[in-house]
Amino acid sequence: MKMNYHLIRSARSSRGKLELAFAAALVGVVVLTQAIFPGFLGGTLMKVARPVWRLEQAILGIARKVPAFFRTHISLEAEIVELRAELEEKDRILLDRDALAAENQLLKEEFGRSPAGKGILAAVLALPPRSPYDTLVLDIGEEGGVAEGALVRVGPVAIGTIVRVHTRTSVVELYSAPGTETPLQLSHEGALVPIEVVGLGNGAFTFTLPKETSVGAGDMVLMPGIQTILFGTVDSVDSTVTGSFHTAYFRSPVAFSSLRFVEIDRSE
Amino acid sequence: MHIARITADCFVAVSVLLFPWWVTALTAVVCFFLFKSYYYEFIAAALAVDILYGAPQSRFGDSLFVVLIGALLILAVLMPVRRRMRLKSR
Numbered sequence: 001m002k003m004n005y006h007l008i009r010s011a012r013s014s015r016g017k018l019e020l021a022f023a024a025a026l027v028g029v030v031v032l033t034q035a036i037f038p039g040f041l042g043g044t045l046m047k048v049a050r051p052v053w054r055l056e057q058a059i060l061g062i063a064r065k066v067p068a069f070f071r072t073h074i075s076l077e078a079e080i081v082e083l084r085a086e087l088e089e090k091d092r093i094l095l096d097r098d099a100l101a102a103e104n105q106l107l108k109e110e111f112g113r114s115p116a117g118k119g120i121l122a123a124v125l126a127l128p129p130r131s132p133y134d135t136l137v138l139d140i141g142e143e144g145g146v147a148e149g150a151l152v153r154v155g156p157v158a159i160g161t162i163v164r165v166h167t168r169t170s171v172v173e174l175y176s177a178p179g180t181e182t183p184l185q186l187s188h189e190g191a192l193v194p195i196e197v198v199g200l201g202n203g204a205f206t207f208t209l210p211k212e213t214s215v216g217a218g219d220m221v222l223m224p225g226i227q228t229i230l231f232g233t234v235d236s237v238d239s240t241v242t243g244s245f246h247t248a249y250f251r252s253p254v255a256f257s258s259l260r261f262v263e264i265d266r267s268e
Numbered sequence: 269m270h271i272a273r274i275t276a277d278c279f280v281a282v283s284v285l286l287f288p289w290w291v292t293a294l295t296a297v298v299c300f301f302l303f304k305s306y307y308y309e310f311i312a313a314a315l316a317v318d319i320l321y322g323a324p325q326s327r328f329g330d331s332l333f334v335v336l337i338g339a340l341l342i343l344a345v346l347m348p349v350r351r352r353m354r355l356k357s358r
Contacts, residue, residue: 015305016305016306019305019306019308020306022308023306023308023311026308026311026312027315027336027340030315030319031333031336034319034332034333041319042319042320045316045319045320046320049285049320052285052286053285056286126285126320126321129288129289129290130285130286130287130288130289130321131289131317131320131321131322131335132289132317132334132335132338133321133322133323133334133335135321135322135323137320137321163323163324164322164323171321171322171323173323177323
């Protein structure tokens with residue numbers, strides 16, 4: 001009995017060791033390959049993943065249309081009326097926006113600071129929380145003229161930078177990735193205050209300022225530079241009586257869960 | 269058993285591409301306890317997540333393999349737990 005027990009155990013344990021050695025070797029080979037040929041593994045896996053994500057986008061596109069099919073005429077009409085009213089109000093608010101933008105552009109051109117051409121439009125293939133990283137996968141890469149370090153925006157809102165570029169895909173690291181520090185400016189009553197914003201994940205940010213510096217809800221957080229690139233507006237400010245600092249919190253105005261397209265800057 | 273394992277592998281592969289990361293992690297942990305031999309696909313899934321979605325993390329020495337490190341740590345914790353569970357069930 002004893003002998004049999006020992007034999008089985010040793011056979012099992014040697015098999016287990018072999019499996020463990022194989023797994024360790026696999027990890028070693030992959031890490032080594034990534035270190036020697038940084039784009040090879042990513043590019044190969046992306047070639048497999050890209051059609052799957054494209055198919056998913058197509059299916060989701062069809063699925064989004066299904067609820068509208070089952071809705072009644074009355075509820076749709078009510079929603080149209082409500083949305084029209086909302087749009088008209090926004091149009092009124094933005095009435096001088098185009099004129100101001102044109103004037104801004106003209107002034108920049110007169111001082112020889114004309115911004116570079118239009119950005120590159122990219123579709124989002126994968127969003128958080130698909131991975132624990134705060135990253136997006138875009139459907140455009142080297143072939144489309146995307147370069148590492150390029151700024152990624154949604155309208156005037158900066159959301160991240162390109163960190164990896166493959167032939168037909170690229171990976172964007174969001175500024176809100178946990179622990180990511182970004183030097184920005186806080187616009188408070190016309191004054192610009194330099195701040196160091198820290199990402200909290202999922203589009204949330206925080207920063208601290210000495211109590212002597214004023215900060216309030218609604219203050220804009222901007223990227224330093226000639227172009228007005230927005231990060232968000234301050235949502236709340238925490239400060240204790242005894243503490244020497246304010247802690248402010250804000251969220252990106254971009255809803256990442258429903259993000260479908262982004263713009264990649266060529267100028268960066 | 270082989271069919272179950274292949275099905276689980278396919279599900280993990282699909283979940284890496286289409287589902288939130290915690291679905292993949294949970295499935296891999298369940299599979300780790302479900303199958304007789306160690307579920308090393310756990311590591312392959314972590315590698316795939318790093319290679320597909322990863323960004324070099326300055327906090328981890330610009331390493332791209334943060335999820336892999338996490339998976340290895342989880343594996344190190346789960347291995348003795350699994351061994352104890354097997355002994356008890358015998």
